[in-house]
Structure formats: C-alpha cells, structure tokens
Amino acid sequence: MTNVEWRRARRRRRVRATSVGAASTIALAGLWYLSTDGLGLVSPLFLPSPVAVFERLIEFTQRDYQGATLIGHLFASLRIVAIGWFVAGVIGLPLGVAMGWSRRVRTVVSPVFELIRPIPPIAWIPLAILWFGLGTEARVFVVTISAVVPWVLNSYEAVAGVDKLLAKASRSLGAPSRRTLVEVVLPAAVPTLVGGARIALGNAWMTVVAAELLGATAGLGFVALNARSTLDPDIMLVAMLLIGLLGVVFSEGLRLVEKRLSGWKESAA
Amino acid sequence: MTTTTRRPVPATARRRTWPAIGTLGLASSGIVTLVATWWIAADVFDLSENGVLASPLAVLERLVTLTYDPLAGLTLPGHALASFERWGAGFAVAAALGLLLGFAFAWWPGFRSALLPAFEVLRYIPPFAWIPLAILWFGPGFTAQAFVVFIAVLPPCVLNAELGVRSVDDYVVKASRVLGASRMSTLVTTVVPASLPTALTGLRIGVGNGWMALMGAELIVGRSGLGYVILSGQQSNDPATVLAGMVAIGVLGALMDRGVRFMANPFIRWRKGVETGAA
Amino acid sequence: QEVGETGNTGSKVTIGLQPTATSFPIWLAEQKGYFQENGIEVELKYYPSGAAMSEAGLTGAWDGGNMGSPPALTSSQKWDMVVPGPNSEEGAIQILWGRTNDFKGKDPATVLGGGEVLVKVNSTQHYAFLGCMQKYGVAGETKPLPVEANAVAGAFTGGQGVGAMTWPPFDAEFVDNPEYVHVCDGKQAGKKIFNMLALTPAFANNRTEQAVAYVKSAYQANEFITANPDEAADLLVQYYKENGVTATKEAAQRELTGRTWPSAAEALALSKGELSSDLEDLTKVFVDLGAFDTEPDVTKAVDTGREILEQAVGESAS
Amino acid sequence: MTDRQAKLRFEGVHKSFHTRRGEVTALSPIDLTVYQGDFIALVGPSGCGKSTLLMIAAGLEAASGGTVLADGAPMREPGPDRCVVFQRFALFPTKTVTGNVEYGLRMTGVPKAERRERVRETLGMVGLSAFADAYPHELSGGMQQRAALARSIVMRPDVLLMDEPFGALDAQTRIIMQEEIARIARDLGLTVLLVTHSVEEAVYLCNRIIVLTARPGAIKHEFTVDDDWSHHSVDEAMAQPGFGSLQRTVWNAVREEITSVQ
Amino acid sequence: MTDRQAKLRFEGVHKSFHTRRGEVTALSPIDLTVYQGDFIALVGPSGCGKSTLLMIAAGLEAASGGTVLADGAPMREPGPDRCVVFQRFALFPTKTVTGNVEYGLRMTGVPKAERRERVRETLGMVGLSAFADAYPHELSGGMQQRAALARSIVMRPDVLLMDEPFGALDAQTRIIMQEEIARIARDLGLTVLLVTHSVEEAVYLCNRIIVLTARPGAIKHEFTVDDDWSHHSVDEAMAQPGFGSLQRTVWNAVREEITSVQ
Ligand SMILES: Nc1ncnc2c1ncn2[C@@H]1O[C@H](COP(=O)(O)OP(=O)(O)OP(=O)(O)O)[C@@H](O)[C@H]1O
Ligand SMILES: Nc1ncnc2c1ncn2[C@@H]1O[C@H](COP(=O)(O)OP(=O)(O)OP(=O)(O)O)[C@@H](O)[C@H]1O
Ligand SMILES: [Mg+2]
C-alpha cells in the first residue's frame, strides 16, 4: 500500500465513523419527527416536534421570552457560572495544592472537606437565601460550592500524583521544598490542574440551572423552569438543548487547552 | 538475619503511638474549628436569633425530634427511606444500562460512532434541567424523580466502563487471543473483569451524582424525601430543620459512597494490594 | 388512551390537591364524609404547585382536583381540562407588607416607586402586586424581585426589597408585628383572585355522575366553612399539621375569613356573571408579563364545565 | 537440518506501518524457516522490527506482504498452537495463577479433569505449585514470568514465541530464569523463537542466532551455536572460552548495527 | 587505602519501617567508609535495603539510628554534594535537557554565564550537545539516562549516588552506557556509590563490591577488584579469565543470599 493509498484508507475510515454517527443522528431525529408531527403518536404537550422546537429557537433569538432574548438569558447564566467558577478556583486551587504538598494541611483539611462534600450544592439553596438574599451573590455561592470540589480534588491529585522521584531529584540537587513545588511539581501538574478546571466548569454549568431558582429574572434555567409552569415544552426543549450544547462547547474547549499544555508529555507526541 | 535492632523496645512503642496521637489531633483540629466557628456565629453573634443560622445544638436537637415527630406525615427515617427508594430505582437501571453501553462502546466502535453524537449532547444537559420534561413524561411522582436520578447516574457509568475497557493492557487482550479465545469470550472472561475497578469508579461517581440530582428533584417534585425536609424547613422559616436536612443528606450520601466501595470489594479483590494507600 | 385517563372505574376517584388552604375544602369534604355521602370513594394525592397539578392531570394522575386560576387557564387551554366553577376567592389575603419604619408618615407611592418588591413572579401574587402598584400609580416603576413563595418571608426579614407579597401561612412573621405594616392587598387593589375546581376531560365526559358527586361534595365543604368558622379553623390547623406546616389557630382564622367560599349556587351565579371579565383581566396581565404566550380563551375555562356545576346545583336543590 | 520438520516458515514477509509522519517500513522481506526443536534468537538494535516479526508469527499482526506457513499451511488467525510470552508478562490480573494457566485449555474446550491435571503438572514444572491460588499482584517479577511461561507451555504449542521474556526481571532473577527455561525447553522438546537484547542470553539458550539490521530489519547474519551451553549453569557456561568468543562475535555484529543509526 | 580521604562514612546506620503489618527492619547496622575516588558497588538480593542505604546517604531518608558522616561532619539534609541518579531517570518532564542539567546550578545560585558554560561542557561530555533543547520524552532511554547523569555530574558532587542507573535500559544500550560512565568517572575522578543487580556491571565498573545479605541487609562480604577492567571495553574485559572468575565468585555469594529467602 502506498502512502497515498493509505491516506485514502484513513480518510475512508474516518468518513465511515462520521457518517455512521451522522446517519444514526438523522435517524433519531427522523424517529422524533415521525412520532410527533409525522404520525402524531405523541402529543406535542409531551414531546413537541423537532420542527416546532427549531422554529421556537429561531423565534427566541429575535423575540423576548420572559423579558429577554436568547442571548440575554444566555449571558445571564454565563455570568454566574464564570464568577462562581473563578471564585471556586481562587479558593480550591491553592487549597488542593497545599493538601497535595503538605501532609499536615491534608490531615487538617480533608476531614472537614469530606464532611461538607457529600452535601449537594442544591441543598445549600435555602441557606444561601438566608445568608446572601436573592441577588447574584446567592447564585454565585451555590455555583461556587459545586465547583470548588473538583478544583480541590484535582489540584490535590495533580500535585500528589507527580512522580515522587522528581521531588527527590530536585531536593538532592539542592532545591528547597518551596522551590521544588514551584519549579518541578506544579509545571508537571498543569494538565491535571486544567482537567480539574474543566470538571469544575462542568459542575458550575450544571448547577447554575438549579441556582436560577434563586431569584433569577433571566437565565436558561429560569426559562426552562418557567416554561414548565405554562406547559410550553417547546421552549423547555430549546433551553435544555442549548444548555447541553454549551456544556459540550466548554468541555471540549478546555480539553483542547489541556492537550496543548501537556505538549511535553509522551502521549501528545 | 538474626541480628536484632539495637534500639530498646519501649522506644519503638513510643515512636508508634505519638505520631498516631499527633495525627489524630491534627485531623480533628479542622473539624473542631469548623464546629466552633459555627457555634460562635450562631450563639455568640446571635445569628440564630435572626433566623439566619441555627446553633449546632439546635440542629442536633432537631435531628433527634425528627426521628419520632413526623414532618409532613413522615419521620426522618421515613423521608430518608423515600429518597432511598427513588435513588435506588434510578441508580439500578442506570448502572446496569450504563455498564452495558460502556462495554459495548469500547468493544464495538461502529456501535459507538452510531450513538456517540446523541449521547454527547444529552449527557451535558444537567439532570436538574431534565426535571420539567421528566414531570411531563412521567407525572410529578416517583418515576420522574427516579428518572432524574437515572439521567445523573448514566453518563459516569458509561464513560468509566468504556475507559475501563480501553485501559485494559493491550497485551492481556493479545494473550487471550493467542490462547484461543474468541473476541467475545475475551471480552467476557478477561476484559470486563479487568476493567471493573475503573467501571466501579463510575458507579461510585454515579452514587453521588444521583443523590445530588435527587435532592434537586425533591425540591421541586413530591412531598417526601430529604430534599423536601429542607424545603419544608425553608417554608417554616426554620434554619434548624434546613440544616438538619442538610446534615442528614450529607451523612447518608457519604455512607452510600462507603457502601458502594464496600460492596465493590469482592469484584476487585485481585488488585487489593494495589489499592492500599489510594486517597 | 385519552389525556388525563386514570384508569379508575366505578365509584373510585383520585383527587389531586396542594398542601395549602386552597385545597382545604377538598380535604374537609373527605373528613366530613361528603364524598362517601355522594357515593364516591376518593383517594387524595398532593402536589406541590399548580404547575405540578396541571402536569399530573395531563399524565392521568388524578380525576378531579382544584388549582389557582393561572394553571387552570393554562390547563384548559393546553389539554382541555374542564373547569366546573370557582372554588374560592382570595384577593384579600394576597397582602403586600412593608416595613413600618419605611412607610411611617410617607406616601406609599414614594416608598414603593423605584424599589423592589419580593414576589413569586407569574403567579396570582404577581397579579395582586401589579394591582397594588396600579393603585399607587407606580406600575412599571417598582420592580418585582422573584422568589419562591416559601422564601419570601425569610428574604424580607433578611432585609431584601422594600415590600413583600405573601399569603398565609407564610406571613406569620408580619401579622401583629409592629415592625411590619399591611400596605395593600388584592382586594383593596380591586383584583379578584379565584381558585378553580378542575376535572380531567376523561373524567368529566366518561364518568359524569362521579364528577358531579365530586363537585357537589367540594361545595358542601365550602358551605360548612362559611357556617362553622371556628370548627373549620381548628380543622385547618390540623390539615396544616398533616402537611408539615405549623400554623396557629389565629392564622387559620385569618385565612378562612380572608377568603370567600362560595356555595354551588353562588359559584354558578359567578360563572354566569362577572367571572369571565375577572379572568380576562388576569390573562391580559399575564400575557403582558410573558407568562402566557398568547391570550388564553377564557370561555374554555368558564363555560365548558358549567353543565356539571348545574347538575351539582340541581342535585343539591332536590 | 533439512531433515527436521519445518514448523514455521516466513517467505518474503515484510511489514510497513502507516503513521502520522508517513510510511515506516519496519521489516524488509524476511525468509526464515523454524524447524522442530529449534531455539532461535532474534537480536538486533532497538526498533529493528523483532517484535513485529514475532507478532506476525503469532497472527496478532498482519504482514504487509509475503506468506507465513505454519506446519506447511498459510495462517492468519492467532491460535494456541503458537503461544506468546510477552515481556510485560500480560497475566490476567483478575485470575489466580491457576486461572491464568488454565485459561487457554478452557478456551479450547479441554475437559475439566484433564485441565486440572495438566495445570498441576505445569505449575510443578515451573516451581509455582505453592502459589496456585495467588493473584498476579501477589507474585514477584520472577514468579509472574514463570506463570506467564506456564500459561503458554501448558498448551503444548508447536512454536513458543517469546518477546524479551526476561527484559523486566532484575539481572539476578534473569539468570535463574534462563537456566529454568533451558531445562524446560529441553524436557519438553519445545520449538522456540526468542526475541532478546542480550547476546549472552542468546548464546546461552539458542542453537541459532539471527542478527537483524537496523530498521528496516533484514536478516544481517545467522550464527549457528554448535555447543549446547544450556546444559551448564550460566556462570559455568560463561567461564568457557568458546562461549565468550561467540558472544563477542555476535555482539560485534549487533554493535555495528547500533552504531550505524546513532 | 586509609591514606585516602574519607568522603562518606556510615557508622552503625540501620533502618526500620513502620508498616501496617508491623515493623520491617530494612537494614541491620552498617559500617562502611567511602574514600575519595572509590567506585563502590552494592549488590544483594531484591529488597535487602540497597536503595534504602543510598537514600540515607543522599539525606532523602532518615536513618533509624547510627551516624552518617559526609567529609567528617554529620549530615542529615539532602544536598548537591551528594547527587543521585535514579533508575527511572527522574528527569523533569517539563524542562528541556538544558533546563534539567542547569537546574541544580540555578538552585545553588551559580551565575548565569558560568551555568551556561558548565552545562555546555557537561552535555558535550555525555554526548548530548545536539539535544540541548529536546524534551525528555523526545529522547531514547539511553539518551535520557545520559541527561540524568549530566544533571548530577554538572554539580561536581563529592559523591555520586546511583540507584540501578542502567536498570531501565535494554542490554545493548546498557553496555554502551557502562563504558561511557567508566570513562567519565575516570576523567572527572568521581567518587561513586552504585546500586546494581548485575554482578558483571559491578565487576566491570568498580574497585570495591559490597555484597549485602537478604533482608535485613547487612554487609556479607566485601570484594576488592584489583584490576581496573573499565579501561577495556565490556566485551574485551569479559574475555579476560580474571574477570569471569571474579564475576563467578561474587555471583555465588549473591546467589547464596537469593536462594536463602526462596
Ligand atoms: N503500531 C505501529 N505503528 C507504527 N509504527 C510501528 C508500530 N509498531 C511498531 N512500529 C515501528 O516499527 C518499527 C519496529 O518496531 P518493533 O517494535 O518491531 O521493534 P523491536 O525490534 O521490537 O524494538 P525493541 O527492541 O525496542 O522492542 C519501529 O520503528 C516502530 O516504531
Ligand atoms: N517506605 C517504606 N515503607 C515500608 N517499607 C519499606 C519502605 N521502603 C522500603 N521498604 C522495605 O524495606 C526493604 C528494603 O527496601 P529497598 O528498596 O531498600 O530494597 P532494595 O535492596 O533496593 O531492593 P531492589 O533491589 O528490589 O530495589 C524492603 O523490604 C522494602 O519492602
Ligand atoms: Mg520489541
């Protein structure tokens, strides 16, 4: 097989995988259409047709629903996620690194952490209202709670997972402990740290929908919950699918960053 | 080999006890600080007077009264049981389906390419966002709540099962083929067992995810369950009940996590030695 | 299978209700044995909100029930839920509370204008709130701050907003508390807020006899409340307790007297009279709010169930 | 030599890989016949295609061209007649030693009683009888390699393929295992194709040593080992002048190839 | 020998670990003096405490008792005067070869210009000049080991500690590296303490060979290597009768210990 032939073969294989995926997706959409508009098996109240959802999406980009267009709601959610994710990082990253590096910090912090961790972020909502009222702060608080766990755990694992031998080598070359952390351990931990950032962002995004129970006047979660009270499943699906799609975008985006930053790793070569 | 250490025995004993006590002290210092801060905030700064916080003692007392004094018709164990049933139903279905899907994804690439696009988009929709649709499809009751749990549990099960299969040493697969096993029996007899530790990690993540999603669902659907205890505390403007609910949720969540770890043990006995020391 | 088909047969009826005073008469009818008297055997199922009631009805979780007028309008519109008639009116207990210090010696309009008021948005509270703002001429100036109903009191005592819309029993903090002042309510603003009886189309059409029995029993309970306010208040406290809410007898009394509980005949008169225009006013507001996409056809919620209500009245008369 | 039965025959077998950076020719056409009872070493610089050739023989990798004949018939599928022992042992981590050794027999439908007997006997042969119920992680490296060996020889393969079977062992354990495998191969009359980096090992164990050129691997030279050193212990063998001189000759051939790439 | 300067001295150094299963004595009291210019091998069965002794010498592990004297003064802290080369190289994966080699100099405050010069020179010495800007993952195993070696010798340590430095290399690369390290140690007059499993390597490289007993490790015997084999290439050395006989003698001592535990 020549080089050209092989490239063709590879392309063929890729095309096949993609087309199988596309075909099955189209088939699923077709099934969706048939069972709704097509054959009317399912009432639009239970599942609106894809056409209706799509029309609704277009309409949503132009006309206000619940006080804002799609973009407005989107940014309302994004803002909370961004702040909460960032605040969680500012708290969680140093904490996790400290836990990974110092046995003493780990011993003190981890019992507290383990105690608080199993409480779902959503369960904090009532307290968040009491403590922060109904503004942005309460929503940011709940989102922060959800994002801080992966920040801490991944930073911890990133640092603890760096080959112990590297730290030994560094110390035997005359580096004091703190410089070993900064010069050797943290750079090697970066990919895992970014991985933690990615999971944290995912958690934040998942929680913002629930956090919008808290006095939100805009946001995709707010839209979904409101559409529910007026039995508007098409707008509900628009919001849901958008939330899902954006989740994919964030995750894949940070995954790219992760890949780029681990250029020195063998796997990337 | 017969040489004994020069050190007198008592020294050894001291050496071993002191670090242990030191560690224990350190470990509890974090928790003590937390509780103390809570107590000071609640009772000394009187935040509990404003209904912003309840003191640790009040929460403890509320936890106790809730075990015999019913709230919305159920005692605390009753609510826990209600939550547990929903969680169990959703979890069981998702775990079974998720493992199968994950194994199939890893072993039959064609199957994977067919389902992946749909799976990828759907898995990023938060369980909480499914609640409205779940209610529409199943009515605001047990099934909808179990469904939300299912949605939360499925993705980690699928992903970890897939990852588990993929990370099985390629040479183990080769060895199995060389010894005359077919592809299918290689999957069943070698690959799946070897992938279980990773796959079970998926279940463990699923336990927590499902539990969290359920608490969200109980804030919106139904009138029983631990999530509802919190909601009801909020309605009565009673932080003690809210915190009691949170504590119960946290403790049960942690216990369930331990439980799954414990139950998973027999399946990963073969690598126990490797496991010790894992965080 | 038809929308809202429960699968119940014979005298068995499933009733959907919410754990608020709105559904108290249904519970009372059960307690007093009215359902049994009228030949039906009921099972009560609770739902946390009108929206949940509506969704549950659609999926066939109950035969009959009651709910606020916004979900009733949505349901009649979207899945042809049948509304026999109004079950209670509660404009007077949708109360706007303020802080005494803020309002002392001031024109409420100056305090409210430009401020924020805690409201469960897109609900009847919101409707009453807008009525009050119209009354003071600050509509559009005062912003609603959205909160779930159960969180309003906590947030207001915590310092949020210049005013808070609540209803009993969530206002226990404010009543007879010198720090807070009753600024306005739905009734003062000239808004009527109805709760409606509800039937799934399958139940109303296929099992009319049982549907009539249900409606008749519900109004019997209303008559009991009007006739025995004191005993009814005791029973309301008990009802609340069963639902995990602690309420005093005074609060219960306030709730019962703040509402009107029409008899079947009075309900029929309302249904033929001003009910339509009251509901139309409400729908207009809700369309403006964006809660309703298009203006619901109010006649669907007023006229379709009248036949059943008439039968119930007829049976009561005989 | 030609009167011995040909167990495995490579005829113009070559292999190219298609990688991101273009086509890599791993093996130039190879012609080689493995006879009944041969113990053949493949040595050569790293990356010259030794493992690739072994994987082709096992049927785990397809050749880009040429034919592989097993017992005279063309073959493609992997099968228990050509068992492989890998450097990284590749024991089934979820199975005990018995489970591992018994696996191939189970897969080929050997009845339980016979299975048990053959496993018992083979474990005795490799000195693992006491560890029949241990899991791989409970064994030392040398014991793991014994188990991997037992898993293959219990199948009585026509040809035993070994890819740096001692590469993961420490120097001391390696010597002990070399002596053991020599004994077992002799006892069972195994036919073996061995990939190794150690010329010493090749001279000690094998009757034929194939030196491959740097990538793309081609047969550079075949050495025949006339004395059967494996009757001695490793250190005895090394004390013989003939051993050292052959070792140096082969090593020089290999070294030429190593330095040719560097 | 006593007229040479004592660089490192172990006096009754012993070590126990506290594990879940109770106390494990890794090292019985050890008395050993490393003199200026010594190239000492520590050999012994797996788990006998060789690495532990080396880590104690490096200051990376505390002894349970006894004293370690570096240049006559008691020491505890790790430091660049006693650099370690590990089996798994332990190169900093995020730094280039230059970054790795320069690291210790930076940490000890050597000015930039001098640093650059010393790194350049050292890379030349280990033959890595062309790979100054490569990342570890871009290097072959042998090249990684050269880089690790450069990282240590650039510090001009009083004693170079090496823990199975060639254990992860294939047999061929190992031989080539052994010859290189012999040359470098000679050129720089290094003092080396080497842990190895390979008796051959010990005989080839060292002037003293310490055989440890099975756990808990104690000094079983010290062999003095009278001929300096490392002036020859490995295969030349192995051809000499004196080499083989010493190798066998040492090996028998080690083997005794290995079999004593099995
Ligand atoms: N799957 C593959 N894809 C691309 N290239 C490959 C693949 N497998 C092997 N190669 C390349 O083919 C060549 C031969 O590889 P092979 O593993 O057979 O070498 P080897 O002689 O066994 O080396 P070593 O002694 O290091 O084990 C190498 O250059 C290798 O990079
Ligand atoms: N951190 C530790 N905790 C408990 N036991 C340990 C620890 N480190 C080493 N040991 C034990 O001490 C003994 C000596 O270990 P060490 O690593 O020094 O042996 P070694 O001679 O280097 O072995 P090898 O040749 O396999 O590298 C072993 O039995 C080992 O299990
Ligand atoms: Mg190879």
Ligand SMILES: [Mg+2]
């Ligand atoms: Mg060691």
